Amino acid sequence: MKLSTRTRYGLRALIDLAIQPADGPVMLRKISERQGISKKYLDNIFTSLRLSGHLRTVRGASGGYLLAEDPSKISVSDLVRALEGNFSPVDCINQPELCEKSEDCVARRLWKEMEKAMYSVLDAYTLQDLVERHQDLDTVFCVKNGDGPKT
DSSP: OOOOHHHHHHHHHHHHHHHSOSSSOBOHHHHHHHHTOOHHHHHHHHHHHHHTTSEEEEOSTTOEEEESSOGGGOBHHHHHHHHHSSOOSSGGGTOGGGOTTGGGOHHHHHHHHHHHHHHHHHHTOBHHHHHHHHHHHHHHHHHHTTSOOOO
8 A cells, every 4th residue: 555645745735834833824836845846736735635624725915825724633534535535455445346255355354454454543643743743853853963953
């Protein structure tokens, strides 16, 4: 199982958005530049996140994107679902009609357990958890390089 680039970039961009000061919307171009993600690709990702209710947009010269709710209320699981859609290790989990043996398949039961475990891990984390991990890594990186913690 492998998460798509869309999900990896989406989470990176959302962490970037979440660590910005809460004094107004953040321009997509700025996130694109900081993260090294093409603006066009990021626009596509953010459209999905807006449609799923995770982002709000503000139009105009000082417009941009805002999180629709507090990062501590946004589960990583919800974000993965918004960006990946139906994400299962095998198609027969959610579409048993694809295989005539799906109802009696021992392996399918294993795949269901695997999917449940994956979502259990993703449900255990919020966007805020990732922001805090990012800040911890940033502090460690600065200290390792002798720059001292960033404030």
